[in-house]
Amino acid sequence: MNKFERNAITLLDQIVSTKSGKRTETLLYPKSDDLYLGWMYVVGRHFRDAFDIKYTTKRKNKKEIKVWTQGSSFSVKEGYLFKMVNRPDWMLQVIGATPATPAGNNKERDKGSVTYQHIKGNTREKKLYTVSQDEFIRTIIAGERPLHVVSFEKVCNNDFNLCPDIAVYKAHVRLSEINEQAVEMINVVSDTSWLNELDVIDRLSFEARAQKTIEKLVIDIFQKVNNQATEEFGEYLISHTASRILATHLNHTTIPLAEILKEKVTGNPGFDFHTESHTGYVAFGEAKYSGKKNPYQDALGQIVDFITKQKDLMELRTLKPFVSDLAISNAANNAKAYIAAFSVNAQSPDTIFGNALASSFTKQLSPQKELYLIGVEIDA
Template identity: 35%
Template sequence: MKITFSPPQDDAVWGCTYQHVTSSAADKNIKLCFVEVKDLHAFATALVEVVLDNSWITNLDDRYRRAYSKTVSQTAAKLVNTFNKTASGGNVESDFGETMVSMGSSRALEMLFTHLRIPLAELWKPQISQNGGFDFHTTCLEKFINFGEAKYSSSANPYTDAISQAQDFLNDDKHLRDAPDLENLVDKQSMSYLDKDDFGVIAAFSVNAQKPELILANAFLAAQEMMKVKKIKNFYLVGVR
């Protein structure tokens, strides 16, 4: 399998570059991209601004606004503390690393595939720290909701962990368990597709290998295997370095 990278697209605000990645294997429903964080301080600063932006809550009706406000304030404080520590110290710890992969991936999908980013799941789920389901979500131009799972390692390339975790979550219907909250965050057409079991999956993972093309090729093959047993409209693979 031949893996080809497009020229990098710069994002000075987030301190990143993004690249489309294409595979010689003919499977148009598996899409790949690669993110490289060039400026960790800029990236962490951008995350603070995203987390503190509560404009999405103001668009909700009073009942849901009251329900989400406490969770958002508690979680945002925790995340901002983590982001600021990274911005000042320049070190990627595990808590920041997984959020870096999640939000870097959703930003890349926004920039490269015109996805809409949905507020980070940790902001609207009821506990500050949990492994209760998918880490992040987007909607694509086709209006499908895409359920994202992120895995970070300081030394490995955990694409198998991200893909297998996503499959486990689907087996446990955790994408459907997100539906009552997503109903407030996406449009009606996206929810109607989900009701018909039409949705996408994102597997996002850190890349530490010298040759990321090898990691993305292996991730592509693993995604193909998962799509043989799961009804998934699109499978997005995002490597983050």
């Protein structure tokens, strides 16, 4: 990210977070430039209204003067085309949009929406992406983020005839820069600082178990990634992503990858990953990856099967050093959480989430305390 992009992102974060909707005289980009080339995508004079850069009246020393000001009423519109600075044949085509509205008068900010598609040379991708106006402006400034949370929300149980007591959340995540994701995963699994928190017996035991598995994951899988998610790497990537999202959005406590904690070197049947939820439940996660399908049924069905086989109870001894006494006590009283994480390869991810929530497997899981559905789009 260059200094122009960095400065614009800092200002963007400031103006969209203000509760008063007050305008500033610091602009996202220079008002006078016909074409501004300091960002990832070309903007300029013709996009000033869309970026809420306006010539406004201001009182100064008891006089009215005209000044250029910056607001957050972004209004990127259908038909707009944004060309990449360094590759002008790569573009973002806006297919539909609703404007953003600043916070004020006791109302929260409405971030609006932008639906767009990629054009890469002679190729126009069929897949449509929908983000807020704020996120689209961020994309124009600095490009799409390697990890972007499109949405994260609590589900209304009545809409899907789920038990009223279960808390259900769904998250839609988009990943890119697969090589960068692989490097991060190498750093995460290679970091064994969690061993320092254990007592001496647990530390020696887990250290002996983890060493060979970490070497195998790094050398045989993560280091062989070439900007493409293979089936084997894909499931680890989805597990890692789901844990990260739950940690950042709901303050879950992450636990080292299940593969590292088990006695067998990779391939051990059981849940793929775990967290402790913000409410004190052990969350058992299952990840499924496909480069073409939307394997939510596979993830949910596997969870139901593992519960039937009591795999969750079998894993409690291994998990005990990493979760609170409350979480263990809850699990012993059959109060647990489950995470179904899966790849999304559909033009309408919302339809996939709707189908997953209406699944018979979800109905079977609704007597549980918590359920999380994490759908991950992977753009190579």
